[in-house]
Amino acid sequence: MHTLKVAIAGFGGVGRTTAQLLLSRQEHYRQRYGVDVRLVAVCGSKAGLVATDGLRESQLQTLQPELTGPDFIASSGADLLIEAGPSDFRSGGPGLPYLQAALAAGKDCIVISKGALVHSGRQLRELAKASGATLKLSGATAAALPTLDLVGYSLAGCKVLSIDGILNATTNFLLDSMGSHGLGFDEALRLARENGFAEADPRNDTEGWDTACKLLLLANFGLGTDLTMDDLVVDGIHSVTPELSEGWRTKGLVPKLVGSLSYENGKVRASVGIKTYPITDPFAHVRGKNKAIRITSDAMGETIAIGGGAEPLATAAAALKDLEHLLMAKYA
Known part of the structure; x- marks a missing residue:
């Protein structure tokens, strides 16, 4: 049984729904791909949670102050980052530094917010190419609609x-x-x-x-x-x-x-x-x-x-479709 550790940066409505949907599908991932997909870290702008053996849904209601930022995500040992924060295409924030750090370290990234991809798409593609990481973005490009x-x-x-x-x-x-x-x-x-x-x-x-x-x-x-x-x-x-x-x-x-x-x-x-x-x-x-x-x-x-589908579930499902494709490519 392989283990895949996942972190989510951005924990508003979409981030929380993505976490809940991922946890509900853990047995599916084990049965179909032979992969134990663990949610090891989540964070918003000011607080987060971490558990190296995997978070449970009951733990997601109360975040701990100051557990946030790219260094926090890196310290969690996550193999894959799901970026689901607010989106500002004029600055790339707040997701850009998370994606830069993860891709530079060779971590696969699934992106839901559009801002960093619009602002610094070329740089992010180059980082992914240089490190061998995979960059997926179905949730950022019309979510449930397969574009x-x-x-x-x-x-x-x-x-x-x-x-x-x-x-x-x-x-x-x-x-x-x-x-x-x-x-x-x-x-x-x-x-x-x-x-x-x-x-x-x-x-x-x-x-x-x-x-x-x-x-x-x-x-x-x-x-x-x-x-x-x-x-x-x-x-x-x-x-x-x-x-x-x-x-x-x-x-x-x-x-x-x-x-x-x-x-x-x-x-x-x-x-x-x-x-x-x-x-x-x-x-x-x-x-x-x-x-x-x-x-x-x-x-x-x-x-x-x-x-189209009901939000935020449709966007969360689009992001986890990307996860499913990554699992197919690496473990099926």
Whole structure:
């Protein structure tokens, strides 16, 4: 029986759910892969827990002050880091130093937050390559929707010609509410908050930045490009008025905030903005908090995936899908 020691940095709702889901699957890992997957450390910004023989779910309710930081994770003896902290693509924090330290030490990393990957993706890829570590990020690229999997596995060998993605659930819910009920932006946002579909500060979502981050990760980690945020034209949904929504509805069009990538004359073009679709298009039927991706390739034509799941469970499951793939590669 092999032993794999796992640490989680970032212990908010997603981090806690990931820990609980991992612990619930321990017997599955033993039976299928012959691996004893132990959660040996967790930490938030100010506190954490450690147990070299593995933490139990009953221990996760109360963290100990000052057990935090990259050095704490390193001292836990973890073989693999799951980074699930808050996400700031402008600074890379707070996950960047955790990932830098782990990858430099040759530790495999599963990343849920987007910030460090957008801010310092090239450096992190180079660290992983130099140390032989594996870097996985399904949870950061639309979570339950299989985006990187489609590019890396399902369309392997094909040349991707273009990608369109409805990658942000909050804006999809808002546009649905505005279009279906004739609401203005502020009214739709109030409804989204009341139903738990929007952050207290939703600007990263509504201004298009979250979609832009996911598109960048898909381009850089899935297609091998080297785009930065400066290479994208990014627009959000603030300009949508009840009158504009009514005009689209009259024409039988459905608006979506879409991240788009295409190749033109050998160069990659990427943008985020509103596109409208006739009701005959599958994108017109992506409702509520669901997401979707459309990939056009040279040999397999058009591939579409639509899906979504309840958060934070869906994101936690996406991260542990990455863990499952690592176990398959190393122990199956």
